[in-house]
Amino acid sequence: MLASRLLSILMLLQSRxxxxxxxxxxxxxxxxxxxxxxxxxxSAAGVPIYGGRxxxxxFQLREGWRTQLTGLTAAEARALFMAGLPGPxxxxxxxxxxxxxxxxxxxxxxxxxxxxxxxxxxxxxxDPVDWFRASPPADHxxxxxxxxxxxxxxxxxxxxxxxxxxxVVEPLGLVLKGSAWYLVARTVRAERRGPQTYRVGAIRxxxxxxxxxxxPARFDLAMFWAESTRRFEEGVYRDAATMRVSPMxxxxxxxxxxxxxxxxxxxxxxxxxxxxxxxxxxxxSIDDAALQMLQLGGEAEVLEPQALRQALHAxxxxxxxxxxxGSQAKQATAExxxxxxxxxx
Numbered sequence: 632m633l634a635s636r637l638l639s640i641l642m643l644l645q646s647r648x649x650x651x652x653x654x655x656x657x658x659x660x661x662x663x664x665x666x667x668x669x670x671x672x673x674s675a676a677g678v679p680i681y682g683g684r685x686x687x688x689x690f691q692l693r694e695g696w697r698t699q700l701t702g703l704t705a706a707e708a709r710a711l712f713m714a715g716l717p718g719p720x721x722x723x724x725x726x727x728x729x730x731x732x733x734x735x736x737x738x739x740x741x742x743x744x745x746x747x748x749x750x751x752x753x754x755x756x757x758d759p760v761d762w763f764r765a766s767p768p769a770d771h772x773x774x775x776x777x778x779x780x781x782x783x784x785x786x787x788x789x790x791x792x793x794x795x796x797x798x799v800v801e802p803l804g805l806v807l808k809g810s811a812w813y814l815v816a817r818t819v820r821a822e823r824r825g826p827q828t829y830r831v832g833a834i835r836x837x838x839x840x841x842x843x844x845x846x847p848a849r850f851d852l853a854m855f856w857a858e859s860t861r862r863f864e865e866g867v868y869r870d871a872a873t874m875r876v877s878p879m880x881x882x883x884x885x886x887x888x889x890x891x892x893x894x895x896x897x898x899x900x901x902x903x904x905x906x907x908x909x910x911x912x913x914x915x916s917i918d919d920a921a922l923q924m925l926q927l928g929g930e931a932e933v934l935e936p937q938a939l940r941q942a943l944h945a946x947x948x949x950x951x952x953x954x955x956x957g958s959q960a961k962q963a964t965a966e967x968x969x970x971x972x973x974x975x976x
Contacts, residue, residue: 633669636661636669637669637672638772639658640659640666640669640673641661641692644680644691649683649689649691650689651689652690653665654668655690671689678691679692679693681693691818695847723772723773723776739845755834758868761810768832769812769831771807771834772812774839775814775831775834775837776805776838779802779803779804779805779814782801782843782844782846783839783840783841783844784799784801784802784819784839784842784843785799785816785838786799786838786840786842787799787829787835787836787837788834789833789835789840790834790835791833796947799819799820800818800829801816801846801930802815802818803815803816803817803846803847803850803852804855806852808860811831811832812827812832813828813829813830813831814829814831814834815828815829815855826850826857866946868891868914869916870915870920871894871913872911872914872924872933872935873909873910873911873935874912874924874931874933875907875908875909875932875934876907876927876932877907877930878902878907880927880928880931881908883926883927883928883930884910884927884931891912894910894911894912894913895911895912897914898910898911909934915937917936918942920939920942921939921943921946925946
């Protein structure tokens with residue numbers, strides 16, 4: 632473990648440049664004392680590591696010095712091949728480059744590891760698209776990816792659920808969520824200068840501009856995405872519903888969103904003699920909740936809010952009318968037509 636950690640410190644300093652002891656400790660999940668001891672060991676072995684104190688202090692390698700100890704372990708090689716399975720690279724227009732990198736990486740491995748690494752592609756396949764769904768269209772993905780990589784502005788026509796607008800944005804990153812791509816970008820000349828999220832499939836037109844922009848030095852895409860998705864998921868649910876569910880209803884409820892499932896588990900009461908139990912779950916709106924609750928069928932009884940009970944009752948009445956049988960359905964249709972005729976006179 633010591634040898635692996637020393638090599639990791641070298642790789643971090645070689646790739647990042649000047650790095651603080653705290654950053655190294657966090658990256659390797661060890662104490663500061665361990666980092667200082669490891670740096671002393673590297674220095675004693677002749678590795679030219681320099682340290683500085685103060686606000687801009689940290690460790691760094693002598694300029695121009697690089698280690699040649701970059702060999703991969705068998706497990707690391709397998710991990711790299713897992714990360715390089717086909718899919719996103721092809722969508723980004725990097726399929727040929729990914730295939731070339733795959734061959735080059737294979738060529739660098741020892742013979743006894745090569746067959747092991749090649750088995751990854753034959754035994755593992757990633758399919759991020761859920762059942763009975765197609766991948767959302769993302770016609771401008773490659774253009775947006777080029778803008779992200781080269782820090783160039785993009786003029787785009789974007790269709791949100793509110794309206795279609797045209798704006799100039801500064802692309803900061805791309806995120807693949809499930810099977811859909813999302814763009815994180817700042818809007819130019821807007822009151823809100825913070826990054827926003829755009830669904831690439833909702834971009835109706837896009838043009839790559841010659842204008843470049845300065846990427847925020849401290850912007851962390853993964854951290855931004857985690858925080859923004861948390862805020863979005865929490866903000867969607869604005870109310871709550873209390874209901875009783877049967878054992879089958881409890882099982883079906885677990886197919887709802889993770890936030891709903893977590894709330895149900897947290898609030899679940901003691902099961903009654905017949906197995907029914909009371910839970911409280913978050914809901915977006917009465918209409919949306921009614922559509923969701925219909926999936927539970929007769930395995931759930933909503934206790935409150937009253938508006939949701941009424942919405943489910945009305946939906947159930949409509950279903951009963953439409954599916955009551957041929958004669959009743961024809962009679963209901965005839966009554967509606969007669970009423971419409973009377974009103975038109």
